[in-house]
Amino acid sequence: MVYGDEASKLIRECKRSHILIPYNTDVVRVVINEVAHINSELMTMQTQHPDIFERAEDPDYRGVVTAMMMMQRALRRNKQCLLAYHKFRLELVKQLAWEAQGLRALPADAKRNMSQQELEFYESYCDLLRDYSEASGGAQANLVSATLVPPRDLFIHVRALVDLGEIVTESGAVIELKKGQQDYVLRTDVEHLIAQGYLVHKGR
Structure with a gap:
């Protein structure tokens, strides 16, 4: 095994x-x-x-x-x-x-x-x-219309400088990072990779 x-x-x-x-x-x-x-x-x-x-x-x-x-x-x-x-x-x-x-x-x-x-x-x-x-408005409030998406500044655009393959992030997400590819990801999931020089933050 x-x-x-x-x-x-x-x-x-x-x-x-x-x-x-x-x-x-x-x-x-x-x-x-x-x-x-x-x-x-x-x-x-x-x-x-x-x-x-x-x-x-x-x-x-x-x-x-x-x-x-x-x-x-x-x-x-x-x-x-x-x-x-x-x-x-x-x-x-x-x-x-x-x-x-x-x-x-x-x-x-x-x-x-x-x-x-x-x-x-x-x-x-x-x-x-x-x-x-x-x-927040009574039992008839429409919960479905409420958003579950965090503010945009919690997510960032990054570009991979090397092939990292699939990684399991601290938040539990599974993402694939390929060299030259740009991704929109949760900031806290990739901050350590940016600090190590594997990713570049492209800004909003």
Whole structure:
């Protein structure tokens, strides 16, 4: 088994569909177990080599250091994919709540495709929307007409100076950055890439 293969399936699933498809319990469970396994392996290696950080430059430790670095990257990647997968689905759940005007009305197929936690989130989010509606104009306020898009200054135009491929951002989005290509992205998702010289901010 190659670390990260199962987590990548979750990202590909998000890219293939823009509607709420069945929650992938099996793959999520595999990725969570893989995270626990990698973490356990790292703890064991650190216990076996308590001076690993002090001797990181020692040629005799090079293999151990390399293995730990690769496992740490796999661990981080798995966690990012899990966060991206769940954030993607929650955005779709919130969209359903807005379309339902906060009344908890939910199509049968959408309900079947939700996990229990997503269903609980949907109901709580509907309650928040209903409270918001009543506080800002009564129960008949049109929630669908309200915007969910942040102000434009939170998004920026950038141009990639190198091929970065697909990246999973801190906000959970999956974006592909190709050399010379311009993209309109969330500022906080790419500020570190701009600082590192991989992207150029093109302004508004």
